[in-house]
Amino acid sequence: MSTVDILFYLLSAFAIVSATMVLISKNPIHSVLWLILVFFAISGHYILLNAQFLAIVNIIVYAGAIMVLFLFVIMLMNIKKDAEPQKQLLVKLTGVVAGGSLLTLLIAVVKQTTQIENKQVLLKEGTIGLIHPLGQALFTDYVIPFEISSVLFLSAMVGAVIIGKK
Amino acid sequence: MSIQYYIILCLTLFSIGVVGVLTRRNAIIVFMCIELMLNAVNLLLVAFSKMYHGAALQSAANTTAGIDAQIFVFFIMVVAAAEVSVGLAIIVMMYRNTHSVDINFLNRLKN
Numbered sequence: 001m002s003t004v005d006i007l008f009y010l011l012s013a014f015a016i017v018s019a020t021m022v023l024i025s026k027n028p029i030h031s032v033l034w035l036i037l038v039f040f041a042i043s044g045h046y047i048l049l050n051a052q053f054l055a056i057v058n059i060i061v062y063a064g065a066i067m068v069l070f071l072f073v074i075m076l077m078n079i080k081k082d083a084e085p086q087k088q089l090l091v092k093l094t095g096v097v098a099g100g101s102l103l104t105l106l107i108a109v110v111k112q113t114t115q116i117e118n119k120q121v122l123l124k125e126g127t128i129g130l131i132h133p134l135g136q137a138l139f140t141d142y143v144i145p146f147e148i149s150s151v152l153f154l155s156a157m158v159g160a161v162i163i164g165k166k
Numbered sequence: 167m168s169i170q171y172y173i174i175l176c177l178t179l180f181s182i183g184v185v186g187v188l189t190r191r192n193a194i195i196v197f198m199c200i201e202l203m204l205n206a207v208n209l210l211l212v213a214f215s216k217m218y219h220g221a222a223l224q225s226a227a228n229t230t231a232g233i234d235a236q237i238f239v240f241f242i243m244v245v246a247a248a249e250v251s252v253g254l255a256i257i258v259m260m261y262r263n264t265h266s267v268d269i270n271f272l273n274r275l276k277n
Binding site: 061070160166 | 168223
């Protein structure tokens with residue numbers, strides 16, 4: 001087993017355990033902190049796939065901006081730890097069974113698909129994840145969606161301000 | 167690394183997000199689980215992009231095949247950032263009106 005394989009398994013186990021902890025934590029602040037750990041694990045996966053630009057953007061945008069926004073809102077609301085009313089046990093059990101069935105079904109489908117058999121993912125190599133090719137594609141082929149996304153940001157900002165002011 | 171490991175990892179993360187949406191009542195946690203599902207999809211897109219790139223490299227050196235998926239991931243992150251800002255504003259407004267973030271309060275739309 002090579003180093004890359006060991007890193008893959010470690011990061012995967014780290015991501016799945018942290019994602020489960022997001023669900024089980026009673027305190028919302030702990031959930032946010034566990035979710036930040038999931039994002040760091042996913043960024044590790046991006047680095048393993050040599051998608052360095054996305055790894056950095058994931059850390060800056062998700063862990064740095066979005067999760068801090070979540071933390072701000074939770075601390076602003078001053079929600080008490082035990083204040084969250086729990087769903088009934090039956091509803092919780094149904095949710096877990098439904099999610100587990102979805103996972104089992106999808107994994108069964110993936111196992112049977114013949115098109116992806118023996119397909120390998122290129123790890124550590126390949127230059128498409130670097131800033132230069134990505135920037136080139138973003139500002140030539142995808143320049144119109146890029147500009148539209150700036151309009152989207154403007155409208156989201158206006159919407160957030162209008163909703164928050166009421 | 168085979169693509170199937172990546173698919174199974176991303177499916178697991180996505181299902182954890184689904185279970186979170188179904189079982190939690192705190193609106194903020196539900197929102198965080200949606201973010202988790204978005205991230206699982208992002209990781210799968212990058213893995214597929216590298217799979218495609220690796221296959222294309224066999225026939226032609228310095229090709230940029232597979233770069234579209236990474237651009238898509240970038241746009242998904244952009245849309246997620248905009249969505250979070252509006253969604254959290256809505257949750258804050260809901261907290262101001264009901265003094266709770268319990269999503270079961272929202273069933274008043276039913277009547």
